[in-house]
Amino acid sequence: MNIILLGPPGAGKGTQASRLVEERNMVQLSTGDMLRAAVSAGTEIGLKAKAVMDAGELVSDEIVDALIDEKLSGLTHDQGVIFDGYPRTSNQAESLDRLLAAHDRKLDVVIELEVDEEALVDRISGRFTCARCGEGYHDRHKRPAIDGVCDVCGSTEFKRRPDDNEATVRTRLVEYRAKTAPILPLYEARGLVRRVDGMAGIAEVGAAIDAILDSAG
Numbered sequence: 001m002n003i004i005l006l007g008p009p010g011a012g013k014g015t016q017a018s019r020l021v022e023e024r025n026m027v028q029l030s031t032g033d034m035l036r037a038a039v040s041a042g043t044e045i046g047l048k049a050k051a052v053m054d055a056g057e058l059v060s061d062e063i064v065d066a067l068i069d070e071k072l073s074g075l076t077h078d079q080g081v082i083f084d085g086y087p088r089t090s091n092q093a094e095s096l097d098r099l100l101a102a103h104d105r106k107l108d109v110v111i112e113l114e115v116d117e118e119a120l121v122d123r124i125s126g127r128f129t130c131a132r133c134g135e136g137y138h139d140r141h142k143r144p145a146i147d148g149v150c151d152v153c154g155s156t157e158f159k160r161r162p163d164d165n166e167a168t169v170r171t172r173l174v175e176y177r178a179k180t181a182p183i184l185p186l187y188e189a190r191g192l193v194r195r196v197d198g199m200a201g202i203a204e205v206g207a208a209i210d211a212i213l214d215s216a217g
Contacts, residue, residue, distance in 0.1 A: 001026070001080035001213055002105050004087075004187070007113030008176040010124040010169065011198040012205060016113070017082050019206055024213070027075060030084040034067045035059060045070065065095050072103045081105075088179045093186050109216045110187045111209060112180075113198030117173055120199070125166045131157035 001024075007013035020026045038046030039053070045066050049059050064086065075081070087093040100106055126139035132155035137144060144151050150158075163169075187193050194216075196208040 001108045001216065002083075002100060003080070003108055003213070004083045004110040005113075006110065006180055006184075007198055008115060008117075008120065009172045010120050011113040011115045012202060013084070013113055013198075015202060016205060016209055017084060020080075020082060020209070024080060025078070026080040026082050027071075028082045028084055029068060029071055029086070031064055031067070031086040034071065035064075038067060061089075061092055061095060064092070065099060068096075068099055069102070072099060072105070077104070087183055089182050090186060093183050107187075107192060109212060110184075110193045111212060112184070112193060112195050113205065114195050115198045120173070121166055121169050124164050124169045127164050128158050128160045130155050131159045 005013055005017055017028045021028055035046075035049050035053075039050045040046070045063060049063050049067075052059050052063065068086070072081070083096070087096050096107065122140070123138075126141065127136065128139070129136050130150040130153060133150060133153040135150055135152040136142070137158070148156055148158075150156075163172075184193060194212045196205055196212070198205060200208070
């Protein structure tokens with residue numbers, strides 16, 4: 001199976017992608033991670049990408065395509081692929097079709113984790129964790145039994161991610177809509193888009209995704 005997994009930050013996309021990698025032997029191809037890895041390794045493609053980024057320019061579709069082509073070349077045919085962060089434009093969607101065809105693959109399904117944006121803002125902006133053991137809490141939905149004291153380890157130190165605030169979350173949602181807007185209609189026209197309730201529990205979301213993959217396989 002070769003899929004595109006879509007969902008705004010906080011929708012649980014990373015959790016589900018990790019599960020698919022673990023349980024279905026799929027490979028997650030995140031263009032951002034691939035670029036950083038290629039630059040760090042000093043590969044030919046990585047050096048080209050570094051030169052572009054050092055100049056303050058956007059990495060070209062040609063470089064991204066070369067990275068994906070390289071990754072696909074290293075996979076066995078029974079390994080499915082999860083595309084993360086790509087494609088984002090109609091041109092990239094066309095490139096992906098060509099790349100998959102060159103490796104005797106095709107795109108099977110596009111899965112979008114749908115969210116209630118107001119509920120998602122509330123979910124993310126209220127998160128904090130114990131600085132010692134990492135136990136997760138929430139301002140409204142899961143406060144420590146004793147205020148200021150971790151239920152698990154008794155620590156009195158807590159931390160929040162700097163980007164877990166309402167303004168940042170709303171900005172990320174706007175960016176997500178802008179990035180997916182160009183490609184969703186293309187895949188909807190091909191009948192490839194399936195939607196899952198991203199606000200459901202992790203197990204429920206996973207079961208819904210599995211049902212989609214099993215029916216499309």
